[in-house]
Amino acid sequence: MSSLFVRDWANADTGTGPAPSPAEKPIYYVIAGLSLANIPFILYIIAFRNYLPIKVKNVWVTSLIGLGSTFFNVSYGPVSGSSGYSGIFSNCYFWLAWAFQLFGLGILHSALLLRLIVYYRVFIRRTSFRRSGNRLANFWHKYWPFFLILFPYLFSTILSHALKDKFAVITMEVFGTKICTYTESVAYYLIGYYYILVLVGLFLYLSMRKVAKAFNEFKLALWTVTTFALNVIVETALLFTGSSIYAWGRLLPTILLFVTYQTHFYCIILVPIYNHIFRREDAVKELLDDMRQDGILAKKVHIGNIHRNLYNVDNTNSSFLGSARQDSKMGESSTGKMESVPGSGFQYQEIHPPHNATTESLAVEAQGAHGGDRFVL
Structure with missing residues (x-):
């Protein structure tokens, strides 16, 4: 994100100074290649989105995280100057305003924060995402925070085009490196x-x-917050020290941002994809057991069946969950029976939270519900 930060180029000697490092281009191309590898992963989870361990990861939000990370990392090179500034990398408006800012940072940050908002609405607000039989209304009720967070990025992208050069997006050459900022x-x-x-x-x-x-x-959730905080701290430090005129000041954020954003995406999708390929049925059974334990915990902490929204599941009843076993074999929806899955013969119940349940009382029960710190962050 260092390209967003104003550098003190006006006072810099643009003729002499630290030269670009020969390592910048190779590192950028490796990062860009690894980031483009997100696309097959995204297509895979979309193709097998009905497989329960993939479905519970909220396929569309996860796909947006992967897509945003791809745009961000690929566009970071031409924006920072690491990739050079010629040929396909010479269009400053496209790489900075559209690829980097809107489709990169905008989509990525909006999707990451939406995951936290989903948790907040489930655990604190205790509200369901389904309000009516209208699919469009339900979609808007669930995803409107994403579009709200994205809007300022869209606004500044349009503004960059409206104001033209000198007022929004500029290019200049500093110490032999052409910069788009x-x-x-x-x-x-x-x-x-x-x-x-x-x-x-x-x-x-x-x-x-x-x-x-x-x-x-x-x-x-902790990794999401850590990613946001760590990146902004490092970028602010680079801003106020003027370190981005040096090769290491460009390479450090390039690598850091790639590792943090990509790790987040991989943590969500790699295990479900591996399970779908190598241990399809066992993974479904394990997930159903986890969902059952979460159902017991939800009852103890009095949040009703609202927690099912964490799994992106609208109908958490036995017939729906029973189809998971068939999905694990066929890779598509079917109508199996819950009883056919060993150890999964339970139903989520419509448990309404008492009005006197407080956050503190829920916390006390939640801490011991799974027997110790099994899932403690």
Whole structure:
């Protein structure tokens, strides 16, 4: 994200200084290649989205995280200057305003924060994503935070085109490296918004950690917050030290951002994909057992059946869950019976939370519900 940060180029000697490192291009191409490998993974989880261990990862949000990470890492090279600035990398507006900012940061940050918002709505607000039989209304009710978070990125992208050169997106050559960057006003607008997202993420995590940490699908929440906070701290340090005029000041964020964002995506999808290929039926049984334990925990902490939204499952009844065994064999939806899955003969029940249940009381019960710290972050 260092390209968003204003560098003190005006006071720099653009003729002499630290030369670009010969390692920058090879490192960029390796990172770009690994990032483009996200596309087959995304297509795979979409193709087998009815396989329960993949379905519970919320395929569409996870796909957006992978897509955003791909755009971000591929566009970071031309934006920072690591890839050079010729041929297909010479269009500053495309790489900075569209690929890097909107389709990279915009989609990635919106999808990551949406995962935290889903947790917050389940554990604190205790609201369901299904409000009516209208699919469009249910879609909007669930995903409107994504579009709200994305809007400032869309606004600044359109603004970059409307204001043209000198007012939004500029290119210049510094110490032999051609740079594509924002003017101060646009850059600080985006920096400020990034800090707002970090603070929102911290608030969401801290407000629900005591209650939610015992649930399986909450385990990645800490990594989400850490990713936001770590990246913004490093980028701010590079900004105020002026280190991005040096090769190491460009390579450090390039590698760090790739590792943090890609690790988050891999943590979500690699295990379900591996299970689908090598241990399809066993993985379904294990997941059903985890869901059963979460159902017992949900009853103890009085959040009803709202927790089923964590699994992106609208009908968490026995007939639906029973189809998981058939999905594990066929890779597509069918109508199996729950009783055919050993150890999974239970039903989620419609348990309404008492009005006097507090966050503190839920936290006490959640901490011991799974027997110790099995799922503690």
